[in-house]
Amino acid sequence: DATDAELSERITAAKQTLGERVVVLGHFYQRDEVVQHADYVGDSFQLANAAKAHTDAEAIVFCGVHFMAETADLLSGPDQAVILPNLAAGCSMADMASIDEVEECWEQLEDLYGDLDTPGADGLVPVVPVTYMNSSAAIKGFVGRHGGIVCTSSNARTVLEWAFERGRRVLFFPDQHLGRNTAKAMGVPLERMPLWNPRRELGGATEDELHDARVILWHGFCSVHRRFSVAQIDQARAEHPGVRVIVHPECPADVVDAADEAGSTDYIRKAIAAATEPTVFAIGTEVNLVRRLAAEYPQHTIFCLDPVICPCSTMYRIHPGYLAWVLESLVAGEIVNRIQVPADVADPARVSLERMLAAKP
Numbered sequence: 422d423a424t425d426a427e428l429s430e431r432i433t434a435a436k437q438t439l440g441e442r443v444v445v446l447g448h449f450y451q452r453d454e455v456v457q458h459a460d461y462v463g464d465s466f467q468l469a470n471a472a473k474a475h476t477d478a479e480a481i482v483f484c485g486v487h488f489m490a491e492t493a494d495l496l497s498g499p500d501q502a503v504i505l506p507n508l509a510a511g512c513s514m515a516d517m518a519s520i521d522e523v524e525e526c527w528e529q530l531e532d533l534y535g536d537l538d539t540p541g542a543d544g545l546v547p548v549v550p551v552t553y554m555n556s557s558a559a560i561k562g563f564v565g566r567h568g569g570i571v572c573t574s575s576n577a578r579t580v581l582e583w584a585f586e587r588g589r590r591v592l593f594f595p596d597q598h599l600g601r602n603t604a605k606a607m608g609v610p611l612e613r614m615p616l617w618n619p620r621r622e623l624g625g626a627t628e629d630e631l632h633d634a635r636v637i638l639w640h641g642f643c644s645v646h647r648r649f650s651v652a653q654i655d656q657a658r659a660e661h662p663g664v665r666v667i668v669h670p671e672c673p674a675d676v677v678d679a680a681d682e683a684g685s686t687d688y689i690r691k692a693i694a695a696a697t698e699p700t701v702f703a704i705g706t707e708v709n710l711v712r713r714l715a716a717e718y719p720q721h722t723i724f725c726l727d728p729v730i731c732p733c734s735t736m737y738r739i740h741p742g743y744l745a746w747v748l749e750s751l752v753a754g755e756i757v758n759r760i761q762v763p764a765d766v767a768d769p770a771r772v773s774l775e776r777m778l779a780a781k782p
C-alpha cells in the first residue's frame with residue numbers, strides 16, 4: 422500500500438501535469454490529506470459558486486459527497502466533467518428524502534389544500550417546497566418544477582423569506598433540524614411546524630395542524646449532528662467557564678438554543694478567525710473541520726463538543742488514494758467516476774439552484 426507521503430507526491434505530480442485543466446474542490450469536512458491538495462476549500466454554498474465560476478477547467482474533481490458533485494455538474498459548463506473520487510461517498514441525510522416519497526407527500530398535501538401550484542386570491546400558493554442542498558438532483562428538479570428553491574445552511578433564512586413571499590406554507594426537506602432552527606429564529610412558533618411522517622396518514626400531524634402550519638418539516642436528520650447534546654454543552658461550560666459554544670444548525674433545536682451561536686461551517690470558521698482575544702471554543706460540527714481549526718488557530722483552545730470522535734463517515738470515503746487515481750486517470754486521458762445529471766432532471770434542478778443563487782439577503 423502506498424504511504425500518505427507517496428500518495429501526496431503522486432497527487433501533486435498529477436496536478437502539476439494537468440495544470441489549469443483541472444480544479445480540485447474540497448469541503449471543510451474532508452481530511453487534511455485531501456484538503457491540502459484542494460484549490461478551493463469551502464462550505465457547500467461556496468463550493469457551488471466555485472463550480473459555477475471555473476468555466477475554463479476541463480474537469481472539476483469534487484472532494485465532498487454525491488449531492489455536492491451533482492450540484493457542481495448542474496452549475497458547471499456542459500463540456501466540463503465533474504468527478505467524485507469515490508462513488509460511495511453519499512450523505513445519509515440526503516438519502517432520507519426519496520423522490521417517490523416527496524411526490525407522495527405532495528399528492529397528500531394537494532388533497533388537503535387543493536392545487537398547490539396555483540396562487541389564491543392573496544397571490545400566494547398553498548405550499549412552496551424548499552429543499553436543503555443535501556438532497557438528490559431529482560429532488561432539486563421536483564422543487565424547480567413546483568416553484569420552489571434550494572437552500573444551504575448559510576442562506577436558509579434568506580431562502581425561507583423568499584418562500585414566504587410566495588406561499589402561505591413551506592414544505593422543508595430533508596433536514597427537520599435546519600428547517601426548525603431557521604423558522605424558529607424567524608419567530609415561527611413550534612406548534613406551527615408539524616413533522617411530516619409518511620408512515621401515518623396525513624403525515625402524523627392532524628388535519629388542523631397541517632392547516633395552521635407555516636413550515637411542514639420532513640423527518641430527515643444528520644446522523645453526525647444529531648449526536649450533539651445539551652449535556653455536552655453543560656459539561657463544556659462547567660469545565661471551561663467563559664467558553665464560546667458554536668454549533669451547526671443541523672443540530673437539534675435544544676442544542677442550538679443552549680449554544681451561544683449557530684451557523685454553517687464557514688460561519689464557524691469566520692467566527693474563530695475574527696476572535697481577537699485568546700478564547701475557548703466548543704464546536705458542534707464534524708471533527709475534521711474542528712481539528713483543522715484547532716491547528717490553524719493555536720492562540721485559541723478549540724475542541725469538538727462530542728468527546729467520542731465524530732467524523733462524517735461518508736465524507737471520509739474520499740481517501741487520497743482515490744484522489745490520486747482520478748487525477749492520474751485524467752493525465753492518461755481517461756475520465757473516471759464522472760457525475761452527470763440527466764437533462765430531464767438537470768433543467769428544473771438548475772432552476773431551483775439559480776433561484777437560490779439569485780435570492781439576496
Ligand code: 13P
Nearest residue numbers: 464465573574685686687
Ligand atoms: P455546510 O453547508 O455548512 O457546508 O454543511 C454541509 C453539510 O453537509 C453539513 O453537514
Ligand code: SF4
Nearest residue numbers: 512513514643645733
Ligand atoms: Fe450528510 Fe451529515 Fe455528512 Fe453533512 S455531515 S454530508 S449532512 S451525513
